[in-house]
Amino acid sequence: MAEVLVKKLHKAFPDGTVAVEELSLEINDGELFVMLGPSGCGKTTTLRCIAGLEEETSGEIRIGDEVVSGLRPSQRDIAMVFQFYALYPHLSVKENMAFPLRAANRPESEVEERVAEAARMLQLEPYLTRKPSKLSGGEQQRVALGRAMVRHPKAFLMDEPLTNLDAELRADMRAEVKHLQQRLGATMVYVTHDQTEAMALGDRIAIMNKGNLEQLGAPMEVYNRPATLFAARFIGSPPMNLIEAEVTNGHLTAAGDLRITAPEGLQRGQKVIAGVRPEGLTVSESGEGVKGRVVSKEALGDETIFVVECEAGLFHVRMPATARFEEEQVVAVRHVGAAPPAYDPTSEKVVSAP
């Protein structure tokens, strides 16, 4: 295992499309590093540059102590799991997993041993003689993982490996990937556009947008203090309430006199956008807070999400399942808990002190 370093990566395709503007990442040895971003933001392109399937226009990529620019994919000692698995259809499960070892001309006994080990870890033993097309999606995914791990590569690259699975299986496989990564102590770069997956898996998350890095940090850091409005909109389900407010006497005051605890580092009179998580608001029948009207509610079992219309806009409010408000009911909304991050409306970057 080794660390992966991406320095000032820039990638433009021959047709002029710029897929990666400028990207620098430092992925530590043994880390599960998640790249998160919307479709078309350059995640796959970055992975393919690391793998050597695509040549970077400029910048430097290091794997371990080695600068890999100009090295062929086969010389980089990296394993990649593709979104559509790319299992060789003409080979059995066993031969699929043995393929990288055969490429390296390993002795037959070692091949047998490593494949058996991988099959045991991934519970693929009953399927070894089958062809990939005779497997379910989850099983195919496990074979792809098996093929990646038999070789003990320097790093794993995973390109949205779970997108093709149904929700339940995806949660299972997510746990399995994490478990496997920890057991192997593997350096893993994991690409996804699903923020739940990113939060659940990542040691660190890099949020990307249009070929640029928006934010880099541990999942809770990213969740609590998104660095930009883009990240704020992307992380969390439902996402943050972005509320236009002005710094007044020790408070952020929004339309309708909604008062939000002010974070540090702002000046009086400054106009900001406060990013308040749904759990940072609370609804009550009457009393303190601003007036609002319940527009809709989503009962999720353990909690209920209320959408409340106030003068300052539509708010998502997360309440315990015991909270009972009906649609169209007039309620009071107020802010509770810690001070939220505040953003500058023009630069869209966080301006409050952490």
Next chain:
Amino acid sequence: MATHIQPEGLADKGIAGETVDPPVRRERKFGSGVEILLLTIFMVVMLFPVIWMLETALKETKDIYAVPAKVFSFSPTLDHFQNVFSSDSPVFKGFVNSVIVAGFSTLIATVLGVPAAWAYSRFTLKAKKDQLFFILSTRFMPPVVVVIPVFLMFRDLSLLDTRLGLVLVYAAFNLPFTIWMMKGFIDEVPAEYEEAAMLDGFSRFEAFWRVTMPLLIPGIAATAVFALIFSWNEFVFSIFLITDPDTRTAPSAIAGLIGGTTIDWGLVAASAMTFAVPVLVFAFLVRKHLVAGVTLGAVRR
């Protein structure tokens, strides 16, 4: 990109371009006697020449010239077929030459065409569309148009009356077709297979050879059969470029039987029948892929 998804059925057989069997046609009662009558007439008209030729090949020489013609009441003989294969027969050499020429030209076209098609399918090339169109456009040219220049060229290179010359011409004619048809098949195989193999430790070419190639075999077979049939049937170049009875191919050898004072029609018919058999057999063997190949090569998604 939806093309990355491997369709269930396709991956099942592990074969590019394999199509699902067409739905079984339901039994249908023939509507009317008129329909049957029309179809019978149609069939007789269509098959008459073939049947007539087969009969001629099987009749004794005196029965061939019988007036009125003996359609049913003749005693069949295999003498003419025996003559076709006898060592002093003028057409037997032609068949041997045809096998050699068709075989080698197909081999050359396939060996050159498959990698070319792979390159066109996988790499970004300058003006790729124009190049492909140019390649295809060489097929628009009727052989008669180029036969004179080729003749002159071959005379200078002393390739006239040689099988090598014919092999080269047929290979050149089959190459564009091979490239186009194979490109269709290769486009069907996701590039990810090769990329995965490259990451697994193989070079680009090894990845092609080990992963894509096995999936292409049915496609290659279909393409090769097309090329084979073209070379086997080709007449214009054959008759213009070769006059030597030792090196000419079957079509011109059979044509050579006609002329002179007496024509052995039995031998002509038997030769023609023999000539038709290999094509029918091959076409039958790969019929499923032929249809798939033609549609794949022609229809861009």
